[in-house]
Amino acid sequence: MKIYNTMTRKKEEFVPLKEGKVGIYACGPTVYNYFHIGNARPFIMFDTLRRHLEHRGYEVTFVQNFTDIDDKMIRRANEEGITVEELGERFIAEYFKDADALGVKHASVHPRATKHIGEIIGMIKKLEAKGLAYAVDGDVYFDTQAFSGYGKLSGQNLEDREAGARIEVDDIKKHPMDFALWKNQKPGEPAWKSPWGMGRPGWHIECSAMSCKYLGPTFDIHCGGVDLIFPHHENEIAQSEGANGCGFARYWMHNGHINVDNKKMSKSAGNFFTVRDIAKEFDLEAVRMFMLGAHYRSPINFSREMIEQANAGLTRLYTARNNALFRLENAVGDEMTDAEKEFAARADKAVVDFNEAMDDDLNTADAIGVIFEYVRDMNAVLTDTATRAALQKGIDILAEMTGVLGILTKEADLVPEEVKNLLQARQDAKKAKDFARADEIRAEIAALGYVVEDTPKGPKARKA
16 A cells, blocks of 8 residues: 655555554544534545555554643633533534544544543653753743754744744743643633643643554554644654654645635635534535545535535445345345356456555545446346346445445335335235226325335335
8 A cells, every 4th residue: 555645745655563553643623613524524534544454454543532622622611601521521422423424433542632631741741851841830832943853744944934933022932833732720721730730731742642652652644634734743743752752653644625615614704514514404424425536635625516416426326236235135046147257257356446546545536436337337237137146246345345435334225014015015906907006005105205116026115
């Protein structure tokens, strides 16, 4: 597999630290609100990365954090008259509702900043002991000038940043790019005991401390949105490598921006949507399909038309699968015909092509193209006369590829017994040439929300 590494700005062969095992850290949400459509993209794309690596036989430890203490959380909790902890608990639960609907698997570990204060303080103390951090009146800052590699991920050096910075006369930092590791408690804020007094962690330090705890000081892949490259990921590198004295993440993967109707998403522009907002109008599986239709590093434009197109594509896949499942119920023959054997060989080749696309820096767009080409073949070959063996092969191959992408996960609509009984009664009426009664039964079935389709293998009911 090849991965485009943001650190080196080129595709590299992926070689994990430990044979057969992969450690991934993905930056998670700050839990003060429902997450928005921009957040959904990295959640979906790096969930797909995990699924693909597992499909390729790796044992994956996937860590995604919850930032459950920061300025936004404190502000909202105070507005609502509740504790920051209560706010965090509420929106962590809401995160899982939306993530589940998007097909995003739960991480191996979902660490929270507030549950790792000891690890955070321990890392800050190590940085202070090495001369990479300094305390001022209860605040602790990372000394960016003392870390020689600062800026290597983003390509931005301190001199360039300092030239554009305005430094107040009473600024307590040594350099404008120094960032907070620990924040002194202000009135009305939650706080924890520390060697520097009561306070709370800065934003960046939590990811360094928690990734080290669950993946070790050096691990395979760190991922997130392109907006996190600077300063968040740059600061993580400085903290982690400074404290641990070794390399941090070996591969960095960043997804591109998302626009809404060709405009940058923002509350002021009125085009800011949470996933919960979108779920009122669309099945979120269509949102996942839409996200997968573009390469993860490319910018992507979110629009109602694009979601509708993705939904139409999903419907084609579901129709092909459900038709094959229906035919399988009544199929006979465990020995494929010659034409079916040729189809089976093409099906195996489709998986090879699919894996090649996914191995090429997670090219989900090309992988989806392989699936649709395969489905066209499947529809042409797996007709009403197809053998059981061919149908099962076709269904299994489709499930293998779509499972990697996290789509086509809904079970086929199970026709209720009441509808099945009416279908049989209609058949009996037709055999008795009581066509008026057969038409009445069709109407009864329609009233229950099902459409009757007469096929060479008998009547079939589907959701209207």
